[in-house]
Every structure is written in structure tokens, then in C-alpha cells.
Amino acid sequence: MTQVLAPVSGQVHPLSVVADEIFSSEMVGSGVCLRPGPDPQTAVAPVDGELVQIHPHAFVVSNRGRGVLVHLGVDTVKLLGEGFEKLAAKGDQVTQGQPLIRWNPAGVETQGYPSDVIVCVLDTPPGSIATKSVGTAVNTGDLLFELPDSLEARR
Amino acid sequence: MIERTVTVQHREGLHARPAALFVQTAKASGLPVAIAREGEEAVDATSILSVMQIGIRQGDTVTISVEGNGAEDALDALVQQLEQS
Numbered sequence: 001m002t003q004v005l006a007p008v009s010g011q012v013h014p015l016s017v018v019a020d021e022i023f024s025s026e027m028v029g030s031g032v033c034l035r036p037g038p039d040p041q042t043a044v045a046p047v048d049g050e051l052v053q054i055h056p057h058a059f060v061v062s063n064r065g066r067g068v069l070v071h072l073g074v075d076t077v078k079l080l081g082e083g084f085e086k087l088a089a090k091g092d093q094v095t096q097g098q099p100l101i102r103w104n105p106a107g108v109e110t111q112g113y114p115s116d117v118i119v120c121v122l123d124t125p126p127g128s129i130a131t132k133s134v135g136t137a138v139n140t141g142d143l144l145f146e147l148p149d150s151l152e153a154r155r
Numbered sequence: 156m157i158e159r160t161v162t163v164q165h166r167e168g169l170h171a172r173p174a175a176l177f178v179q180t181a182k183a184s185g186l187p188v189a190i191a192r193e194g195e196e197a198v199d200a201t202s203i204l205s206v207m208q209i210g211i212r213q214g215d216t217v218t219i220s221v222e223g224n225g226a227e228d229a230l231d232a233l234v235q236q237l238e239q240s
């Protein structure tokens with residue numbers, strides 16, 4: 001059982017609230033949506049592992065063959081990195097809680113994009129993550145959900 | 156096994172949305188599908204993790220390979236997705 005920590009602070013919602021059907025249908029993977037407050041904050045690694053991908057607005061940490069995607073805002077690829085600062089590089093070994101991207105949710109909203117943060121476990125079937133934290137508010141580094149052993153290490 | 160080489164047209168590269176759609180098409184074929192960027196090792200195209208890890212950008216040349224019955228149709232669908240901008 002791997003604990004997945006909240007990469008940002010915010011209100012926890014089901015992924016179904018996200019205004020992008022790729023995420024709301026859990027096609028990318030099962031998980032939750034975090035609605036952050038407006039203040040600038042730093043997104044941290046939700047699990048230990050290899051930072052297999054990092055863009056200004058999103059990153060993936062792979063833990064024992066499972067990738068946890070953190071996507072800051074919806075459609076924010078279109079901001080081309082403006083308002084985001086990467087604090088680590090692709091290929092880095094990272095530890096839970098390590099700062100990875102500084103960003104400003106209010107700035108994202110001002111540019112016309114939702115600041116919803118998607119946290120999902122790649123390649124897991126819809127509904128496969130038990131999301132007891134939905135309906136609560138979490139701080140950065142709080143337990144967000146657990147990754148059952150049955151979902152670990154696809155390989 | 157059949158394969159085809161294409162140039163990726165998506166303006167922001169194969170970010171979350173096009174990557175997820177591409178992987179869904181690969182999975183829907185029910186066949187083993189691999190994708191490789193020019194000069195790199197092929198990875199499993201039915202894994203979003205693997206496809207996101209490559210981080211394919213606009214203008215990248217990639218080779219898709221498919222094996223089995225219906226590979227031609229599957230390849231057509233996959234190539235079409237990468238050639239959309």
C-alpha cells in the first residue's frame with residue numbers, strides 16, 4: 001500500500017467535476033481533483049520515485065512502475081509555461097513532499113483556465129482508487145488516497 | 156508486424172489529452188502496439204505512463220508498430236491521430 005500525498009492544498013472533489021472529459025471520465029487514470037485557493041503555492045511530489053516527466057504545468061512521478069500524474073489547471077499546456085516555475089528536472093529521483101513546481105492558481109484563472117489540480121494514477125481503471133478524502137480540505141503533504149497493492153507494478 | 160513512420164503535428168506535442176486518446180485507440184485495437192521516437196527505444200503504446208514519459212513534441216518523427224490480425228486498420232487509426240494538429 002503506497003500513500004499518495006496531496007501535491008497542493010485545496011478542497012478535494014471527484015474527478016468528475018473537471019471540465020475536461022479526458023480527466024473527468026478517468027480515461028487517463030483514477031484519482032481526485034483538488035480545488036486550490038487563489039494564493040501562489042508550490043506543488044510537491046505525492047510519492048517517492050523517479051520524475052519521469054515534468055512540464056511547467058504538469059508532472060509524473062513513477063513509483064514501482066505506477067505513474068502518478070499531477071496536472072496543474074485544465075488546458076494549461078496552452079499557457080506555454082507562463083506563471084509556472086519548475087524546481088526539478090526530468091529523470092530526477094524525488095522524495096514525497098519535495099517541491100517540484102511553483103505556480104499561481106489565481107493567475108491561471110485570470111488567464112481564463114480552471115485552476116483545478118488533477119491527481120491521478122495513470123493506466124488505472126475508472127473508480128479503482130478509494131477516495132475517502134473527497135469532500136474534505138487538505139493541506140499540502142496530507143494523505144490524499146492510498147494506492148492498493150493490487151494496482152501496483154503493472155509490469 | 157507492420158510499422159509506419161510519421162511526423163507529429165499536435166501543436167503542444169503529445170500532452171495529456173492527445174496522449175490519452177492515442178493510448179485509448181491503441182488499447183481498443185486489442186493488439187500489441189509500440190511507439191518509438193526516432194533514435195530511441197520503442198515503448199508500449201497502450202500505457203499512458205510510457206507514452207507520457209517519452210514526451211513527444213510537435214515535429215518529432217515517431218514510428219508506430221502493430222502486430223496481428225487487423226494491424227493495418229489499427230495503424231491507420233493511430234497514424235491519423237498523430238497527423239491531426
